Amino acid sequence: MTEGTRAHRREQTRRALLREGRRLFATRGYGAVGLAEIVQSAGVTKGALYHHFASKADLFRAVLHEVQQEVGREVAETAAAQDDPWEQLTTGCRAFLTASTAPGVQRIMLIDGPAVLGWSEWRALDEAASARHLAEALTTLVEQGVLTPQPVEPLTHLLSGAMNEAALWLAGSSGPRDLDDTWNALSRMLQALRAAPAPAPRP
Amino acid sequence: MTEGTRAHRREQTRRALLREGRRLFATRGYGAVGLAEIVQSAGVTKGALYHHFASKADLFRAVLHEVQQEVGREVAETAAAQDDPWEQLTTGCRAFLTASTAPGVQRIMLIDGPAVLGWSEWRALDEAASARHLAEALTTLVEQGVLTPQPVEPLTHLLSGAMNEAALWLAGSSGPRDLDDTWNALSRMLQALRAAPAPAPRP
DNA sequence: CTTTTCACATACCGACGGTATGCGAAGGTA
DNA sequence: TACCTTCGCATACCGTCGGTATGTGAAAAG
Numbered sequence: 001m002t003e004g005t006r007a008h009r010r011e012q013t014r015r016a017l018l019r020e021g022r023r024l025f026a027t028r029g030y031g032a033v034g035l036a037e038i039v040q041s042a043g044v045t046k047g048a049l050y051h052h053f054a055s056k057a058d059l060f061r062a063v064l065h066e067v068q069q070e071v072g073r074e075v076a077e078t079a080a081a082q083d084d085p086w087e088q089l090t091t092g093c094r095a096f097l098t099a100s101t102a103p104g105v106q107r108i109m110l111i112d113g114p115a116v117l118g119w120s121e122w123r124a125l126d127e128a129a130s131a132r133h134l135a136e137a138l139t140t141l142v143e144q145g146v147l148t149p150q151p152v153e154p155l156t157h158l159l160s161g162a163m164n165e166a167a168l169w170l171a172g173s174s175g176p177r178d179l180d181d182t183w184n185a186l187s188r189m190l191q192a193l194r195a196a197p198a199p200a201p202r203p
Numbered sequence: 204m205t206e207g208t209r210a211h212r213r214e215q216t217r218r219a220l221l222r223e224g225r226r227l228f229a230t231r232g233y234g235a236v237g238l239a240e241i242v243q244s245a246g247v248t249k250g251a252l253y254h255h256f257a258s259k260a261d262l263f264r265a266v267l268h269e270v271q272q273e274v275g276r277e278v279a280e281t282a283a284a285q286d287d288p289w290e291q292l293t294t295g296c297r298a299f300l301t302a303s304t305a306p307g308v309q310r311i312m313l314i315d316g317p318a319v320l321g322w323s324e325w326r327a328l329d330e331a332a333s334a335r336h337l338a339e340a341l342t343t344l345v346e347q348g349v350l351t352p353q354p355v356e357p358l359t360h361l362l363s364g365a366m367n368e369a370a371l372w373l374a375g376s377s378g379p380r381d382l383d384d385t386w387n388a389l390s391r392m393l394q395a396l397r398a399a400p401a402p403a404p405r406p
Numbered sequence: 407c408t409t410t411t412c413a414c415a416t417a418c419c420g421a422c423g424g425t426a427t428g429c430g431a432a433g434g435t436a
Numbered sequence: 437t438a439c440c441t442t443c444g445c446a447t448a449c450c451g452t453c454g455g456t457a458t459g460t461g462a463a464a465a466g
Contacts, residue, residue: 009413029318030318031319035453051414112318119310163364165363166361182357193392208433213444213445237423251444412461413460414459419457422454425448426449433440
């Protein structure tokens, strides 16, 4: 043991805390997990935890950040593989649906996140990580005249909320049909936002 | 003091606990409110609380039930005032948006609810109280051929989630325009679900 | 080799959720 | 009225948990 330089071991401890914290928070929820269990699983003590994080909620914040970055990155990469902006939106939404349905994401990102950090902070973090991509895609489509001119922000919230709730439902009890059905309905909603093809977009 | 019969005083105490619990949970959140503060505000002791409720979470469950009943009742009454099923759906959705934006509802029903009771139980309670009306309205419209034939359940979750998130956003920071913009976008999404009398959008 | 820094362990504290028990008045019975 | 039972609630207490203060040994600095 005791291998490596000081900064290395520091990072190692931090990683272990994040890993075990994420695992436990994801499986049993923030409230039902004690710090003692986290530090024991990570092989350290509470002293180490409070040397890296200011509080239990702060550890959760770091875990949430990690999860959101993962989801956001996956959505962004999937969308970036498409050329057409409309395709970017649709494939991005599908990617979000599947990514946020994964275990180890649900409870942290969609359930405990708002409750532990408060909705406004959760919203800000979510905005920076993944909802930002949705807003950008919608803005682009509105500017290009693909979508009916309209404020993007309420649209972002409606779609984001729809997908979040759908992901929670899909993760719970779902036959393979449910994902398709959900996607069909969501796809139809997205189609509804398209501008009538006749008038040319304003330059 | 000590007025009234035994059952009357019992109900009186229960009401006080629900009232103060709701007030405190709504303003500061489930986690940040201690039982001591609740019972003190209600003018009783912890013994009384545990005589009426099995746990802190059980008190919260009762409070949540009360809030959901209120919202559900308001939505149902507003919708029932309409004759046309389509109007019932739209006015019901608008009623839900305004009702769930009210303070004293938000935090309990949309934030702490899923976190404290778990998503599945929260979903079941929400289903029984208000989402049920949405599902029934959608089912009726599908049966009448107003909506494109499609599974109702995923649709219910998408719309429910969209409205929940929109309500949280609207309650936070919003000019009066935001409610209109949100409603316009949501209205357009609902329209997209209608069975096409003539083919409207592009393939 | 000495000193400082730092990552972490140990020991401890107050607060909180939860429980066991005591008590006094309402309701039943003679 | 006298008595007993029930019950709604208060009081006292306990284990656990989040959080903090302090100690410690090894790596880095000099």
